Amino acid sequence: MIYPTLRFLFPPEGPPILEKSVNVGKVADIPPDSGQLFRIGNKPGLLVRDAAGQFRAHIAICTHLDCTVQFKADESIIWCACHNGRYNLQGANIAGPPPRPLDPLDVTIKADEVHVSFPG
């Protein structure tokens, strides 16, 4: 009786997430020094275009306690509002409580469109 009850509490596995790559938009529509959130699989991703025009993307989940991070234009950093955690645009944790860098995603430009995918 105890085993079935405990087992019942753990939800069954959902269907596998097949989406490996997403099209975030046209290069021309994303200005330098900006960031935008998008959905990849069942996770939020953050695409940042720095002042020099280069694209980088990360899983937008803070490595501290799971909040969703955002691009902070006035400081040109990635910021987590929950406990004031800060990351540079490469995703490295630079201040506040986050213990690790953000998980990176791959960015490729195909036919003037920005595609983001899970690495590997």
Added chain:
Amino acid sequence: MSHSQDKTPPAQLRDKRPDPLARMYGWANERYQLDGLIKFLKSKEVPMTRASIWYYAGGVALFLFVIQVITGILLLMYYVPTTDQAYDSVQYIMAKVHFGWLVRSMHAWSANLLILLAFTHMFSVFFMRAYRRPRELTWVTGCVLLGLCMAFGFSGYLLPWNELAFFATKVGTDIAGELPLVGPLFLEIMRGGEDVTGATLSRFFGLHVAILPGIMTVVLGLHLLMIQRQGMSKPKGWSSLPHSQRRAMPFFPQFALRDMLLWFVVLNALAAVAVFAPMHLGHEADPFAPAPAGIRPEWYFLAGYQALKWLPPTVGPINGELIGVIGMGIVGLLVLFVPFIDRTPEGGPRRRVLDIAGFIFLTGLILLTVLGHVLE
């Protein structure tokens, strides 16, 4: 004519007949021995000292709990616990349902007040040393009740499915997930999966309206039973006072009536804040939007929140949050075991250490809460 007149009993006989209330009392008394209960209530006394004002905190907390039950049941009539309807149903309650705004606002305000009163009650019992032998378990059940109130607050906070609640739940469950060994399992059970989703909402709803009320009823029943069985704790030095100097008030009906009068005042104050400062609903949760700037938990979690912000990311090989979780766990256990730590009969050096520790704890708690509120 004269026949019908004969049927009416003469005036002196009519007066001797017990009135309906007394007859009902007699009926119940015969079966449930109410006389004994009333004798017991009348023999109960409440010491009257300068600290007597604190005796009302527990009663007010109990009254607020009753308000929570009533308003909670009313909200259940319209609330829908699914991600696509939860927010809309709360909005519907506030905008369309007759007095829905009042019921929801009272539920939210009363929840906050209840926790404030429970803390006040706990600290007053602590500083009056009312937890000492033979009332150790009354203290322990009281601590469990405070924990349950906070669990009620945490689970209820998510139910409107708004932005703040969504992230508060992410953070709160993630902290629990930090526990060594059992943490990840715990996280999955609480969230109903890897992330905070509709599955989490269903679980929190079940917790808030079924599991916690069930446990609360049992523990609260025990807490009250113990207080009734053992009577009020007498203040320090009371028993050595000569009889003539012991000022006390009978619990029934004098103290009970004062209690009720205060409840009436609290009910009105609650209705007034609910009307003039209604609780806002905020924006609907969006799992793919960033955590909003200025996000903060409810005030009773602010101290823990501020401590989390200050903890370094890692201490040696250990995660900062883990240290925080262990630290809070130790503080919680120390509080729970206070009656077993302080066993000296009257005063004594250990008592003074506890007094100072309690004072530092209370000051620290208030300070961290204020800082959590004002700092970025």
